[in-house]
Amino acid sequence: MIVGVTGSVWAHVEADAQEVPSVSNGHAMKPKINSVFAQDHVSVKVTFNKSVSNSALDVSNYKIDLLTIAKATFEAPNNNVVILTTDAHRVGTIYRLVATNVTDLDGNVIDPVNSHPFVWGPPPTKPKLDAIQATSRTVVQVTFDKEMDHLSALNTSNYTIKGLQVLRSSFKMDENNRANKKVVELTTSPNSSGSVYALVVSNVTDLSGNVIDEERKSMQFFGFLEATSTPSNHKMVQVGTPGVVYRVPEFKDENTVNVTGGYMIGTTEVTYDEWYSVRTWAMNRGYTFQNMGREGHDGKIGAYPTLRAKNEPVTTISWRDAIVWSNAKSEREGLTPVYRLSGHTILRNATHVFAHAVDDAMEMPNANGYRLPTSNEWGMAARWMGTQSPMTGSLARTRRTTTVNDVTHYWTPWNYASGAVEDASNESETGAVSWFWNNAFEGTRPVGQKRANALGLYDMSGNVAEWVFDTEDADFELSNDYRVIRGGSWDETSSSTEVSHMDPELPHVASEKIGFRISRMNRVSLMMQKVTQTELQMAIPRTGASAYTYISLPDQYASAVISWSPNIEKKGMWAGRFQSGQTYTATVTLTPKKGYTAQGLPANVFTVAGAQSVTHDPNSTVITITYAPTARTNAPEHAARMVQVGKYGVTYAVPIGLRNENNNVAGGFWIGNTEVSYAEWYAVRMWAIANGYTFENIGVEGHDGIAGAAPMNGIAQEPVTSISWRDAIVWSNAKSEREGLIPVYRSRAFEVLRSFVNAQVATVEATMRYVQSNGYRLPTSQEWEMAARWLGTSQPKKGSLVKERRVTRIHGASHFWTPAHYASGATESTAHATETSQTAWYADNSNNGTKAIGSKRNNALGLFDMNGNVAEWVFDAQHSSRVAFGGSWIDEVFRMRTINSVLRSSDRAANNIGLRIARSEQ
16 A cells, blocks of 8 residues: 555555556666557557667567567657567568567666567458358258368367257368368258257367357258248239320329339239248248248248238338348349349348348349339329229219320329228228228238229238338438338228328338238330440441451340441451441341330430441331441550560579568560550450350459440540459450460360350369460469569669668579569558559559559559559469459558459459450460
8 A cells, every 4th residue: 555645635545566666776667568569561569658768779679579670769759659660570470579678767677577469460360150051951051251171170069059960061062073161061860941040160160270259150040941832923913004104193282203104013912922932942042031021910930831821911021121032033033133232232131231231222223023112103003093084982073183195094092092982981992992900800811802903903002011112202201211111001090091101111120010012114114224224235347347246235135136238258267357438337136035025115215336327117126227437446455565574494583472482483474564454355355256255244444334335535544344364364365366376275175265154163273274375364473473573683772672672693693673562663662652652553542443554653674553453363273262463442552562462263353353464485
């Protein structure tokens, strides 16, 4: 106990035993280290509990395992903070700092207990459970977030499932009969359909020995879900004429809203039987729902449909569940799903970890799948009476009218139930078309038992309220947090059956009073909408280009036949070429997919970029397109210039990787001075498609261009993105053939690879390089590093590079190399953002996007953008993935190091990955 003074009052202050000062020679307590952390990959910040002497600047007083300390400086203006400069740290490695002989200003020597751990970058992550699914009555599939150690992952004693016995375990095999070490299949005793089980995993480790995360080692799953034997066929009717805009009275003030006709809507609310059939199909294919649904108002959640109530509407499902289920029904029937997340990813999870991502789901306007109707579409269908004036009841005099194209249309008044001839206060007539509080007897009823409205739609009023897509409606001042429900339910009074009735509800709410009804775009109106919103993409004829050109079809068309006038004779396997100054006319005959029609299309429905005129018969899909005299496209091809790296026949000792181990790399190869531009990609791809090539992805101009579109001035010289590794090697073969070179990439049967579409994975991953070829290819990772780090035989003269450059000896001559933690072409490390910015586009200077190739300073070989702009595919594989080098516009500055790379699957396409081509010396 010590005695302290607070103001003028004496007080006893209890001291922590560890904080009692150690007195030496009458001086205060010894100095000690409060914290140690890596500021970046080459500096460590050490904070002492008090000011220290210049002994803290003696690097011999510090030791860090695996690292060399170059210098120590105080962080101005404080002399209790020291910055240690070291060689490069490895990401995720845990280091320990020990300080000795450091004294404070009174000469007290540092406390000997001073070992402090720190780490640069994210520490090694523990494995976690990613997903669990019963794939049959006796197999449970367990997916981890990373590859697992086989000894622990296949030990059945490490898995516990309450209610089931785990009998065997094995890794799931891929299409090439190789073990997928992320997925374990457990053979169990039989599970029960729909029952909930809980799996707990213990002692399982990843390939680095990290034990499974305690917080993510358990997860629930359902027993294998067996779908009903005969899924419901949901009948739908068309509302209005496709393409016609109707003025529909809405809301209590009867103001009109414009609604485009031709959409389809379900004749009934979705039944539990249909919900269950689609839901079980979906869950067995990776879909996830927030709620399992209920049979009517009182069924068992998620249970198998009963004979008694299977045709009652599904309830207790949220708005999120309804849109995910609509996507599942679309995919099940081979239609294009409507609802997408940002980036156009199909929405398949109603329980997305960030709920707002689901609530912000977008409708793809050109998709032909199922969706929720909009509030206005719902109102139009509920109020529709057609072009004949009603003859019975009060409806005969109270009906509303609007005129469309000089034709009168009649509408149910706002205060009537849908299909009723008297207003909602007449409970007898209202009860003839709807189930509500007075006649439903506290529960839902099977769909379709009441009288239908004029369109043949049942239960538009009553039974269950129905989700629509809208977030707001003119009758409410809603925030975007709410969605709209319409039509009233069995638990409400007759006033809720009015066609104008609507309520706000949060999208995650699930109630026994709410269900939904589905809609679709009519196929005719869908096709019209598609081709009016998206122009027909054709290659613009230009001098020297192939006459057998490429057309990008809207989704509704199965095929196209193109003929040119004047015709150009095809010679052998090579297409004829357009001649300079000639006017050409293309006749394109489109064949719609089954179920689509082209009748009644507006005269201006087809547009084609670069055409002088586009004409067609409104009742056919024969289109005549006339072009001006041939010329080059408005964006030149701009092929990358090839630069030689090293001398042919000389093997170079190149520092490779973070530790700068010397690797032998054969010199004399050639590499593009820029990343492949979209203009060059487009030109080669168009030639390739005309000559039998196919691609998985058609490429994008920079980070946000239109996929496959003709190059545009301004961004055509941005790098191509959104192409996979497979696309890159197919394109390289095409560029080789186009220029009369021998293609590099072959199958095992030695066939030139011209397509990976529909190819088996085994064919893809077994791609071979034909070493005798002289064509274009991807560089290897070691070739890429050699080109990025090359400084030549002259000493660098600027920046920290002067003393930090790496040196190797080749045939008696010194060769200099850029250090691993520098960007290619930079004279300072990536810790110096200003210098790095001179050579690379990255997150802090790219303004969230790609930039024109070659707009930064080049490296010693004259190569641009070796770091930043887009990451670049190389040929190498690591584990089951391919490698992309150099970092991109979305990465932080420290990822602009010459050694930075990422692993991606060979079919991955992203808007921050492109390519740079290479060639062997021949």
